[in-house]
Amino acid sequence: xxxxxxMPLKSNIDVDKILEEINVVGEDWKTDGICQIMLQGVExxxxxxxxxxxxxxxxxxxxxxxxxxxxxxxxxxxxxNGLLKELKLYRSxxxxxxxxxxxxxxxxxxxxxxxxxxxxxxxxHLIENTEGEKEVYTITPGEVHLMxxxxxxxxxxxxxxxxxxxxxxxxxxxxxxx
Numbered sequence: 001x002x003x004x005x006x007m008p009l010k011s012n013i014d015v016d017k018i019l020e021e022i023n024v025v026g027e028d029w030k031t032d033g034i035c036q037i038m039l040q041g042v043e044x045x046x047x048x049x050x051x052x053x054x055x056x057x058x059x060x061x062x063x064x065x066x067x068x069x070x071x072x073x074x075x076x077x078x079x080x081n082g083l084l085k086e087l088k089l090y091r092s093x094x095x096x097x098x099x100x101x102x103x104x105x106x107x108x109x110x111x112x113x114x115x116x117x118x119x120x121x122x123x124x125h126l127i128e129n130t131e132g133e134k135e136v137y138t139i140t141p142g143e144v145h146l147m148x149x150x151x152x153x154x155x156x157x158x159x160x161x162x163x164x165x166x167x168x169x170x171x172x173x174x175x176x177x178x
Contacts, residue, residue, distance in 0.1 A: 001111075001148055001173070005127040006137045009087070010144040014079060015117050018167070021077040022094060022117075025049070030163075035096040039077070039084065039167065042068045049073055053093050056109060066091045066110055066170045080167070087113055087144065089169030097123070097157040097164040108149040110170045116141045119157065119164040128152040146171065 001007055029037035029049075036053040042064060045051045052059060052069050069091035072081050084092050097103070116123075116139050124138045128151045139145045147153070157164040 001146070003130050005129060005135065005148045005151065005153075006125070006139070007146045008139075008143060009113070009146055011142065013083065013115060013142045013144060015141045017079045018077075018083075018115075018117055021074075021080050024074050024076055025094065029094065030096055032098075035098070037094050038069070038073055039080065039092040039094060040069045040090055040169075041071050041073045043071055046071055046073060052091055056091075067172070069170075083115070084167075084169060087169065087171065088175065089113055089171055092167060092169030095155075095166050095168050097155055099157055099159045099161055099163065102156040103154045105152055105154050107152050108170075110150065111173050112147050112149045113169050113171050114139060114145050114147055115167040115169075116143065117165045117167065118162065119166075120159050120162045122158040122160075123162070123164040124156055124158075126154045126156060146173070 025037050029035065037049050038052050041048065041051060056066060067090050075081065118141060121138065124136050125147065126134050126136055129135045
């Protein structure tokens with residue numbers, strides 16, 4: 001990626017199909033204080049759809065790494081799981097940012113792929129550039145973007161009414177098959 005912080009990968013995602021498929025996960029994950037549910041989990045914890053959805057350092061301390069999260073938790077999501085496999089994602093999850101909300105300023109241990117499903121022009125990412133300045137990036141539902149989340153960044157939803165829902169997955173850009 002070089003100095004780039006975000007790179008488009010694909011633009012013809014069937015968002016309606018994914019939104020239809022994710023109905024199987026229910027609505028509990030949209031509760032305040034949760035707002036994430038895993039789409040891929042670890043062997044032995046297939047029934048815990050929240051295991052792996054928080055800060056990874058807690059899981060690392062328990063002996064897991066991000067690549068361990070490669071088990072489909074919702075096998076009935078045929079199109080979505082096929083997309084995750086095609087993009088070589090692991091530790092993928094649905095993430096919700098409610099209106100007038102943002103994530104903390106943070107960095108991740110690996111790069112992420114974002115697949116926005118809902119949101120509007122008031123929903124965007126703020127990412128630190130190579131000079132340490134903050135830059136704004138907007139991605140549209142139906143697009144897939146690789147994001148350098150190993151640098152400081154945040155997700156922001158300034159909308160008054162529209163939820164921002166993304167599929168976020170980890171990816172190993174150093175893998176020779178990527």
